[in-house]
Each structure stands twice: as C-alpha cells, then as structure tokens.
Amino acid sequence: MPDDLHSKAPQRFATRVTHVSRPGVRNHGFVNGGVHRGSTVLYPSCEARGTINAAGFEKHALTYGTSGGPTHFALEDAIAEIEGGTRCLIVGTGLAACAVPLLAFLKAGDHCLIPDSVYGPTRRLADGLMTGWGIETTYYDPTISGDELQALMRPNTRVLYTESPGSHTFELQDIDALAAVAHAHGAKVLMDNTWGIHHYQPFKHGVDVSIQALTKYVGGHSDVLLGSVTVNNEEDWHTVASAGRFMGHYASPDDCWLALRGLRTMAVRLKHQEEAGLEVARWFEQQPEVFRVLHPALPSHPQHALFKRDFTGACSLFGVVFQPRYTPAQLEAAVDSLRLFGIGASWGGYESLALPTTNYVTRTATDAAALGGPTVRFHIGLEDVRDLIADLSTALATLPR
Numbered sequence: 001m002p003d004d005l006h007s008k009a010p011q012r013f014a015t016r017v018t019h020v021s022r023p024g025v026r027n028h029g030f031v032n033g034g035v036h037r038g039s040t041v042l043y044p045s046c047e048a049r050g051t052i053n054a055a056g057f058e059k060h061a062l063t064y065g066t067s068g069g070p071t072h073f074a075l076e077d078a079i080a081e082i083e084g085g086t087r088c089l090i091v092g093t094g095l096a097a098c099a100v101p102l103l104a105f106l107k108a109g110d111h112c113l114i115p116d117s118v119y120g121p122t123r124r125l126a127d128g129l130m131t132g133w134g135i136e137t138t139y140y141d142p143t144i145s146g147d148e149l150q151a152l153m154r155p156n157t158r159v160l161y162t163e164s165p166g167s168h169t170f171e172l173q174d175i176d177a178l179a180a181v182a183h184a185h186g187a188k189v190l191m192d193n194t195w196g197i198h199h200y201q202p203f204k205h206g207v208d209v210s211i212q213a214l215t216k217y218v219g220g221h222s223d224v225l226l227g228s229v230t231v232n233n234e235e236d237w238h239t240v241a242s243a244g245r246f247m248g249h250y251a252s253p254d255d256c257w258l259a260l261r262g263l264r265t266m267a268v269r270l271k272h273q274e275e276a277g278l279e280v281a282r283w284f285e286q287q288p289e290v291f292r293v294l295h296p297a298l299p300s301h302p303q304h305a306l307f308k309r310d311f312t313g314a315c316s317l318f319g320v321v322f323q324p325r326y327t328p329a330q331l332e333a334a335v336d337s338l339r340l341f342g343i344g345a346s347w348g349g350y351e352s353l354a355l356p357t358t359n360y361v362t363r364t365a366t367d368a369a370a371l372g373g374p375t376v377r378f379h380i381g382l383e384d385v386r387d388l389i390a391d392l393s394t395a396l397a398t399l400p401r
C-alpha cells in the first residue's frame, strides 16, 4: 500500500473515517498508529531548541508534551478533516472544549450571547466564572431569526454561542442567518456541534469555531472523555491554541488513541443508531402516553425544514414529552423499570440510555413548561431495536391508565 494513499482524500464519510490519519507504512507496517506518551521533548542542540520552540504553534511542532505529540496530531487532523476546518485542538473533555474558545475570545467588559437551550455545564461556566471575570451573558431563544438577534447585539458583543439542536429540548438554530448578523457586528460564532458530528458541516454555515464532545460517538464505547475545538483559519487557531495551552489543557495520548479507534467504526455505528433511533422515535409517536417527540429528523419537529436544509443525517439522541397528566415521579418509576436502558447522562456509546430531564432543564429566556409535559431523553445504542421497543412497551404499561 503506498505511503501517500491517505493524502488523496476519498469522498464518502465511511471511507474517510477508515483512512484518515493512519500511519501508512510508517508504523512498522501496522494498520494503526502507536500511542506516543511524553512530557520532555529532547532537542538535538541548544541552538535547535530556540528554533523548535519558535515554531510552537505550527502544525505538528514537537516542543513539549503539553503541545501534543504524534497521537494527538493524528486525532486533531482527523477531526479537522471531518468538520471541514483547518486546525483542531484536542482537550481533555467536551466541557473543556466548550470553555476554551469562550475564554479565548472573551475578556472583561465583553458581552456574550448564549442559547437558552445550551448544555447545562456551559451555562454554569457563563453564570459562574465568566460573570465573575466581568463578562456579561444574555441568554436568547435558540429559534430566533437574524432580525431578532440584531436587537440583542451590543457594541461589546464578541461571541455568539450556538448549539443546534439544543441540549434536552432539541430546538434547531438557523446558524446561517445568525452568523451573518454576528459577523456584521464583528462577533465570533462558536458552535457546540456534538449532536451534528459530521452530519452538520459548521464552517459551511458561517461558524468560526466548532466544538465537539468526542466523548460521545467518536469514543463510542463510554470509556473515554475528550473534546475538540476546530477552527478554519490561522488567526483563530492562534487565539484558541494559545488559550488552551496557557491554561494547561491537555488530553492523554491513550485516550486520543481510543478516540482514533472509535472513529474507525463510527460510520457504521452512526448509521445503525440513526435508523434505530428513528424507529424508536416513530414508535413513541404512536403511543397514547406520549404528547410529542423531540427529534429534528421527524416531520413533526417544529424546525424540521431547517433539518432538511442543513443536516445530512441524525444521531440517536432525542427527547420524548409525555402527556401532562403524568407526574415526573411516575415517569421516573417507569424509567426505573427498564431492563435494557441505563439511567445515565453521557450519550453516543453502544448502549441505550433513558434520562428523565424535567427537573434538570434550566430556562431563563424561554419557558421550559412550553414543552407540554414531563420529558425523558433517550439515547439508542446498538441493541436490537425489537428488544428495545419490547422493553419500552413494558415500561409504558407501568404508567397509570
């Protein structure tokens, strides 16, 4: 196999994740790259030390362990390629990937806009540390139009943060329209693209910085925590990479290697999970106990037209709103009775999950009660869908008639 095979980018996603960032024949001929662990990087001479350190932010520059090594670089290149960006910074968790660009682009006196449907810990960062450092946040309705966003922009608005669909409530955002307004005001557009993975190509829609919790489908096996921050130009790379490094963010090369391994099977897992998720979501829509299903790929979703315009597919995470006559406690009892679904938060693994979310949704700019009833978030794994539906049927039967 020629060593340069992998530089000739194949077209389709499954082919790309199979071939991207592999060592070719350089790793003693083995298919997979090695795990390169290291703190000290040895310089060939004192003079070379200066030259090498000066190249610190250049691609694949080896200066010190915290700047990454070959295993980090392989994963960084793979994620940048999947997201359609130029450079990627790997950090220790998905949450760190949310925090690093926020703290990189904002300083005291700045204003930031965050969707009301944002991932909870990102809200905690904004309300806590960022507020303490004199950065003001306005939460906005994630479904606002460009014109409505215009009214929220201030002279000191430096960041428009987006997450589409929103955590737990699954609203989609018209990123193209919002990014146009943000850019006209000189603000950066950050996006948590964890749900979209490769189905949403952020840089084609005006995003400047794309965030992924690689913990989810890339890791794919519920055994690794990692995050990525991808950018599309050198200036943004310097801003993000210097903030990440100055704060000492780092990820274990062992975890990067696990993520690279997860990536190789991600296309088939995602395809199966997308179809299985939709099958379960459609089944839920038929159940009398269900008020509505929050899944962007279903025609019943309020922003389904945006989904069809912008996404090439879906992952297997969605919400189910139950009839308002049920109490959160009754639903929790039904969830407790499930045999195949774990009760847990981190999705994207091979196993199915059910998580009651009614009491965990914080809203300050929109009304959480507008969902219409108590909600449970489902993640569909790799089990046989027929077994999952049978398990869910039994659980729904425990709800009072």
Ligand SMILES: Cc1ncc(COP(=O)(O)O)c(C=O)c1O
Residues within 6 Å of the ligand: 093, 094, 095, 096, 098, 119, 167, 192, 194, 195, 212, 213, 214, 215, 225, 226, 227, 345, 346, 347
């Ligand atoms: C949308 C979203 N972003 C970021 C994260 C954070 O990822 P991690 O668990 O790796 O910190 C999560 C985790 O659940 C998430 O759901």
